[in-house]
Amino acid sequence: MTTPGLDDGVPGLRAKPPVTERRLHPVTPLRRAWAPVAVLIGWAVHDPDQAQRQLTRLTTTTLLIALAVLVPAAALYGFLTWWYTHFAVTESELRIRTGLLFRRTVHIRLERIQAVDVTQPLLARVAGVAKLKLDVIGADKKDELAFLGEREARALRAELLARAAGFAPETAHEVGEAPARELLRTPPRDLAIALVLTGATWGALVAALVVPPVLWFATHSLWTVLATGVPLLGAAGASSVGRFVGEYDWTVGESPDGLRIDHGLLDRTHETVPPGRVQTVRIVEPLLWRRRGWVRVELDVAGSSNSVLVPVAPRAVAEAVVARVLPGVTVPPPDALSRPPRRAGRCVPLCWRGYGLAVTDAVFASRQGLLRRSLALVPHAKVQSVRLVQGPWQRLWRLADVHVDTGADKTVTARLRDAEEAAELLRSQAERSRTGRRDALPDRWMA
């Protein structure tokens, strides 16, 4: 598997320490094998009569000829793309070289890593392989290493994290995997109850059960019903069963490498977020969960697609996890949040009661939502810019919104504050976000 530096067109690659280039796991060419099959099945389902007619017309000879052409061509393409894909870990970068006709070289700087994901779709688990993806800002979907051997992926993740953390290059691959301490594990029972108590699940189910019959009575056209019913059923399945399967056995751990998030029943995902990468944490409390005192915790990491930290947990447990994720942060209790002044009701009737704001010396916390409360926490060190916005109607009532922009392209808003308070908030928040950075961890957190 290890091919020492093939002919490199780039002179920079021939640096002093020889960079060993590696190839992906040999099962990789098969990873797109399902695509033509899926297309065929999709076509057959979409148009059954036509498929039947075509099938009867197929003779053994045509079938054999098609196979004789298609299979070697697909195999050759798969093999060549695999053959021409290399990756290498250098002192400061992960380099991926790929492309058959159009060469593409990606250099990912390790200190810019926002998160490392090792994912195993069901079939990959059977084959004992895994995908490894580095989340950096602006990274592409195609910049993932798919597939690597399971053990190789773990070793590579450990090595990348060690190098990103600033361990000396010669020891980086011997550091091994950092020990993890489990912070939280979601019991399947809680997860199931939480899903049952979620409005969106029922909404999708009701829509899937009501809309197709209504359409049937209205149009009597089978195709219309199918065309709307199938996506609706899919959405209902995704929001209930799909979510359960995806969030099954949700484990949050803590290690010197950062936060570990492992989850999934069929497809397993192991995400590692190095220290100091979390931009925003949101504590969401749907209406029906309130009696049980459960919350869901979401997080934003720049360049990462996953946004869930804890799918469901009692408030105290969730707050303890948040305190580990954002060191030195305590979640402000609901009565510590200050509401907008009463006249805010003139701008946004009713909903204004859900708004709240608290600024501690570590975070900017803003709540919104009346039924589904959501409290967003931004550490001052993660604030990229602060904006004060005031429309004409708001100026009439001496109110203003303060927006806080974070690096994960999310904006947290303190809505309808008193205009003077907002102006003061703008000044002080800019000051805090500037000074808040001083005691933040460096990018290379072990250096």
Place this chain on the structure above:
Amino acid sequence: METGSGQDTEPAAGEPVWIGLPPGLLRMRRLLLVVWLGLIALALGGLLGLFAGPGWAAFALLPLAVIGWGWVMLGRNWASWRYAERADDLLISRGVLWREETVVPYGRMQLVEVTSGPVERHFGLASVQLHTAAAATDATIPGLDPAEAERLRDRLTELGEARSAGL
């Protein structure tokens, strides 16, 4: 330099020194407004006068009214724009009806961009745009003198490097 600096600055200690935009931007915008709407008015008046009768040509007064209204609006908008370089952050304030004030700490700047389109170049203007890691930041100062834009860019880059904080 004659600037459109804010008329409502309170002279208080520790208050930032606001700088308005140079008048070139206002001139350019007003000229563009007059040229385009003047052409539309001429075309409208000409066509209506030819095909519908001279009475209909009075509709050409509509774009002229818009010119008058836009003239004032552009002036107010231009006067509302101002920026201030403080020791550690840049302030940009703008808008008449929808007021917006942005604070960007220098350490958060990812890149500073100076742009100048063909029309802007003809009028000797350039815009400075600041990018942070958040796309929502949107800190642009339009219509600066190219020399001032370059000075601002260099100063911001220098300060950004000195106070660099990344994400």
